[in-house]
Amino acid sequence: MSLNVVKFPVFPHLKKIIFPPRWLILFFLFLILNPVSSYAQEDLSSSWFNYHRVNMLVFLIFFFAVIVIFIERAKVGKSLFIRRIAGLDAIEEAVGRATEMGKPVLYISGIEDVDNIQTVASMIILGNVAKMVAGYETPLYVPVCMPFVVPIAEERVKEGYAAAGKPEAYNRDNVRYISSEQFAYAAGVNGIMMREKPAANLMFGSFYAESLLMAETGLATGAIQVAGTANIHQLPFFIVACDYTIIGEELFATSAYLSKEPKLLGSLKGSDLAKAIIMIILAVGALLDTLGITHFASWFYIE
Amino acid sequence: MVDSGQWTVIMKKILEKLENMDRRIIFIFIALSIAIPLLFPVNLNFSVTQPVQSFYDAIENLPPGSKVLVSCDYDPSSMPELYPMNIAVFYQLFKRGDKIITMQLWATGTLLVERAMNEVLKEFPDKKYGVDYVNLGFKEGREVVMVSMGTSIPRTFPTDYRGNKVETLPIMQGVNTFDDLTLLMNISGGLPGTKEWVLQVQSRFHVKLGSGCTAVSAPEFYPYIQSGQLVGLLGGMKGAAEYEKLLKRPGSAARGMDAQSVSHIVVFLFIFIGNVAFFALKKSKKRLKV
Amino acid sequence: MRREVPIVICFLAGLSFILEYFIPHQSVRPFFENFRQWAIIVMTFAYVLGISNIVRVNYHVIHRKGRDWFYKIILIVGLFFMIIMGVFFGGIGEGTVFFWMYNNAYSPLQSTMFALLAFFIASAAFRAFRVRTFQASLLAITALIVMLGRVPVGENVWKSFPDLVEWIMNVPQLAGKRAIMIGAALGAISTALKVLVGLERTYLGGE
Numbered sequence: 001m002s003l004n005v006v007k008f009p010v011f012p013h014l015k016k017i018i019f020p021p022r023w024l025i026l027f028f029l030f031l032i033l034n035p036v037s038s039y040a041q042e043d044l045s046s047s048w049f050n051y052h053r054v055n056m057l058v059f060l061i062f063f064f065a066v067i068v069i070f071i072e073r074a075k076v077g078k079s080l081f082i083r084r085i086a087g088l089d090a091i092e093e094a095v096g097r098a099t100e101m102g103k104p105v106l107y108i109s110g111i112e113d114v115d116n117i118q119t120v121a122s123m124i125i126l127g128n129v130a131k132m133v134a135g136y137e138t139p140l141y142v143p144v145c146m147p148f149v150v151p152i153a154e155e156r157v158k159e160g161y162a163a164a165g166k167p168e169a170y171n172r173d174n175v176r177y178i179s180s181e182q183f184a185y186a187a188g189v190n191g192i193m194m195r196e197k198p199a200a201n202l203m204f205g206s207f208y209a210e211s212l213l214m215a216e217t218g219l220a221t222g223a224i225q226v227a228g229t230a231n232i233h234q235l236p237f238f239i240v241a242c243d244y245t246i247i248g249e250e251l252f253a254t255s256a257y258l259s260k261e262p263k264l265l266g267s268l269k270g271s272d273l274a275k276a277i278i279m280i281i282l283a284v285g286a287l288l289d290t291l292g293i294t295h296f297a298s299w300f301y302i303e
Numbered sequence: 304m305v306d307s308g309q310w311t312v313i314m315k316k317i318l319e320k321l322e323n324m325d326r327r328i329i330f331i332f333i334a335l336s337i338a339i340p341l342l343f344p345v346n347l348n349f350s351v352t353q354p355v356q357s358f359y360d361a362i363e364n365l366p367p368g369s370k371v372l373v374s375c376d377y378d379p380s381s382m383p384e385l386y387p388m389n390i391a392v393f394y395q396l397f398k399r400g401d402k403i404i405t406m407q408l409w410a411t412g413t414l415l416v417e418r419a420m421n422e423v424l425k426e427f428p429d430k431k432y433g434v435d436y437v438n439l440g441f442k443e444g445r446e447v448v449m450v451s452m453g454t455s456i457p458r459t460f461p462t463d464y465r466g467n468k469v470e471t472l473p474i475m476q477g478v479n480t481f482d483d484l485t486l487l488m489n490i491s492g493g494l495p496g497t498k499e500w501v502l503q504v505q506s507r508f509h510v511k512l513g514s515g516c517t518a519v520s521a522p523e524f525y526p527y528i529q530s531g532q533l534v535g536l537l538g539g540m541k542g543a544a545e546y547e548k549l550l551k552r553p554g555s556a557a558r559g560m561d562a563q564s565v566s567h568i569v570v571f572l573f574i575f576i577g578n579v580a581f582f583a584l585k586k587s588k589k590r591l592k593v
Numbered sequence: 594m595r596r597e598v599p600i601v602i603c604f605l606a607g608l609s610f611i612l613e614y615f616i617p618h619q620s621v622r623p624f625f626e627n628f629r630q631w632a633i634i635v636m637t638f639a640y641v642l643g644i645s646n647i648v649r650v651n652y653h654v655i656h657r658k659g660r661d662w663f664y665k666i667i668l669i670v671g672l673f674f675m676i677i678m679g680v681f682f683g684g685i686g687e688g689t690v691f692f693w694m695y696n697n698a699y700s701p702l703q704s705t706m707f708a709l710l711a712f713f714i715a716s717a718a719f720r721a722f723r724v725r726t727f728q729a730s731l732l733a734i735t736a737l738i739v740m741l742g743r744v745p746v747g748e749n750v751w752k753s754f755p756d757l758v759e760w761i762m763n764v765p766q767l768a769g770k771r772a773i774m775i776g777a778a779l780g781a782i783s784t785a786l787k788v789l790v791g792l793e794r795t796y797l798g799g800e
Binding site: 044045046047048049050053056057060063064067071113117118120121124144146147148150151173176177180181183184186187195209212213216230232235237239240241247248249251252253255263264267268270271274275278 | 615
C-alpha cells in the first residue's frame with residue numbers, strides 16, 4: 001500500500017482541468033470578486049464550514065495544487081533548475097576535512113521536537129550526512145535535545161550507514177539524548193566539542209539563545225562550521241561564528257537539493273511559484289491600499 | 304635606541320595583536336563593565352519607547368476587575384530579563400484590582416512564577432488565592448495546550464498548581480475559553496512563547512495579546528506590533544526598565560540599565576579598536592606593496 | 594507496513610488539525626478536543642523516552658568504564674535524585690529539598706549559561722563588525738546605532754537616538770525580517786504538506 005498523493009485516483013481528472021495560467025486567472029478573479037463574503041455567518045457552532053476562513057482554504061488548496069502540478073511535471077522528465085546553495089555544498093567539504101584530520105563530525109539538530117518542521121528538515125539532512133560520513137568512515141556524533149527526536153535520528157543515521165554499505169559501522173550510542181533543557185543541552189554539546197574536538201560541526205534545525213554558545217565554542221575549537229535555521233533572530237549569530245550559513249527557507253530546500261529526486265525538486269519549484277504569486281499579491285495589495293482600494297487587501301484578513 | 308624600521312615592526316605587531324585580540328581580554332572588560340556599574344550605580348535617565356507605552360496602556364485601559372491570563376513561559380536562564388517584567392505585570396494588575404490567572408508552558412518556570420507572585424503579594428496582602436489570583440501551573444503540550452484552551456480552559460487545566468479543582472475556584476467562575484478573558488499577557492523566554500501565542504491563539508481566537516520577551520527575540524516580534532497582533536511589547540531588560548518607570552516602581556531592571564549602558568560602550572570601543580587596527584594594517588600592507 | 598502505518602497516522606493527525614480549523618460544528622468539537630488530549634498525553638511520554646535513552650547510553654559507558662565514566666554516574670544519580678525528591682519527599686513547593694535544589698543549583702547554573710551569551714556576543718561582535726566592504730560598513734554602523742540607542746547612555750548623548758533606533762527597527766529591519774519570515778513560512782508549509790501526504794518520508798528512514 002502506498003499513500004503517495006500523486007497516485008490519488010482523483011488527480012488525473014484534476015490535472016485535465018487545472019493548469020497554471022487558468023489557475024492563476026481563476027485565483028485572482030476569486031480574490032477580487034470575493035464571492036463568499038455574503039455567506040458569512042455569525043453562529044458557527046451549527047455550521048459545517050467556517051466561511052470566515054475560506055481564504056485560508058483557498059490558499060491551502062492552491063498551494064497544494066501548485067506543488068502537485070510541479071511534481072507531475074518533474075516526474076515526466078522536465079528538467080528543473082535549482083540554484084547552488086553554497087552552505088549545502090560545504091557539508092561535503094566539512095565531512096571531507098574531518099576525514100582528512102581523522103576527527104569526528106558533530107551534527108546538532110536544534111532544540112525543538114519533531115512537531116517542528118525545521119527538525120523534520122534537519123532529520124532529512126542528517127540522513128544525507130550519515131551517508132556521506134559512512135562513506136568516509138568518519139565517526140558521527142548526534143547529541144539530541146528532545147526525546148522524540150532520538151529514535152528518528154537513530155533511524156536516519158542507521159539508514160545512512162546502510163545506504164553507504166557499512167551498516168556494521170553504525171554505533172547506536174553516538175546518537176544520544178542530552179537534555180530537554182536548553183542550556184543543559186548547550187552545556188552538553190559544548191562539552192562534546194571541547195572533549196572530542198570534532199573537525200566539523202553541522203547545525204541544522206531550530207535554534208534559540210544556545211546558537212551562539214555552541215557556534216562560538218565550535219569556533220574556538222577550530223572546527224569548520226555549517227549552520228542553517230529558519231529562526232530569523234538566530235541567523236546573525238550563526239553568520240558571525242560559522243563558515244557557512246543556510247538562511248530561512250533554504251533549510252527546507254535541502255532534501256530536494258541533496259537528493260535531486262524529481263518529486264522533491266518539483267515540490268520546491270511549486271513552493272517557489274507560490275512565493276512569486278504571494279509577492280505579486282503583496283505588491284498589488286500595497287498599491288491598491290495606497291490608492292484607497294481596500295477590498296482586495298480585506299480578503300486576506302483571517303477571521 | 305629604537306630606529307624607525309624597528310618602530311614600524313613593533314607597531315605592526317601591536318596592531319596585529321589588537322586586530323586578533325584574545326577573546327579572554329574582551330571577556331574581562333565585559334565582566335568589569337557589568338560588575339562596576341552594578342556596584343556603583345549612577346542612575347542614568349531614559350525615556351519610554353512606544354511598544355512599552357502601548358503595553359502599559361493596554362493594561363491601564365482595561366475595565367476594573369478584568370480577568371487577565373498571564374502565561375509565564377520562561378525559566379531561570381532568562382530570569383534577569385524576564386523576572387522583573389513578570390513582577391511588574393503582576394504588580395500593575397493587582398494595583399488596578401484586576402484578577403490574575405497565570406499558567407506556564409515551561410516545566411522549570413513554575414517555581415519562578417510562584418516566587419514572583421509571593422514577592423508582589425507582600426505589597427497586596429489582602430489578595431486571596433482562588434479569588435483574586437490563581438496559578439494553573441505547568442502543562443506539557445505546548446501549542447496543543449494553547450489551542451485546547453480555546454475550547455475549554457477548565458478541561459485543559461482540570462486542577463491548578465495547588466491541586467484544587469479549577470471549576471470550583473471563584474476566580475474561574477464564568478471562565479471557559481479565551482472569550483471570557485479580557486487580555487492575555489505572555490512573558491516569553493523562547494519556545495513555546497510569544498510567536499506561538501500569536502500564531503495559534505491571537506490569529507485564531509482574536510484575543511488581545513501583549514508580550515514581554517528577551518532582547519534577542521524582540522526584533523522578531525516587531526512585525527506583530529505593526530500588524531496589531533500584539534498590543535505592546537517589552538523587549539529585554541531595557542523594556543522592563545521602561546515599564547518599571549511607567550509604574551513608578553523601580554526594580555532590578557532599572558538598576559541594570561547602567562551596567563547595560565557601560566557594557567554597550569565597551570563593545571562599541573572594542574569594535575572601534577578592531578577597525579582602527581584593521582585599517583592601519585591594511586594601509587601598511589599597501590605601503591609595503593608600493 | 595512498517596512505514597505505511599506511521600504515514601497513515603501522520604496523515605490522519607495532520608488532517609484532523611487542518612479540519613478543526615475549518616469545521617466549527619459543535620458535534621465534531623469533542624472529537625477534535627479528544628484528539629488534542631491524546632497529543633498532550635503522547636508528548637508527556639517523551640520524558641520516559643528521554644530518560645530511557647540517557648540511562649542506556651550512560652549505562653554502557655559506566656559498565657565498560659569508558660572515558661569520564663565517573664561523571665556519568667553523577668549524571669544518573671542527579672537525574673534520579675531530583676525525580677525521587679520531587680515525587681516522594683514533599684513535592685516541589687517551598688521548603689522542600691527539590692525547591693532548595695532548584696533555587697541553589699539549577700537556577701544559578703541556568704542563569705550562568707545564559708549570561709555567557711553576553712561575553713560571546715561581545716567577542717563575536719568584535720570579530721564580525723569589520724568595515725571591509727560597503728555592505729559590512731552599513732551593517733556595522735547600523736549595529737552601533739542600535740546598540741547605543743537601545744541603552745540610556747545613547748539617549749543622554751543625543752535625545753533622538755531612541756527614535757532613530759525605533760525607525761531602524763520598524764522600517765529596514767522589519768522589511769528584511771518579513772521577507773525571510775514569509776519565505777521560511779512557505780518553505781515550512783510546503784515541507785509540512787509533503788510530510789502530511791507522505792511525499793516526504795525520508796525522515797522515517799528506509800527510503
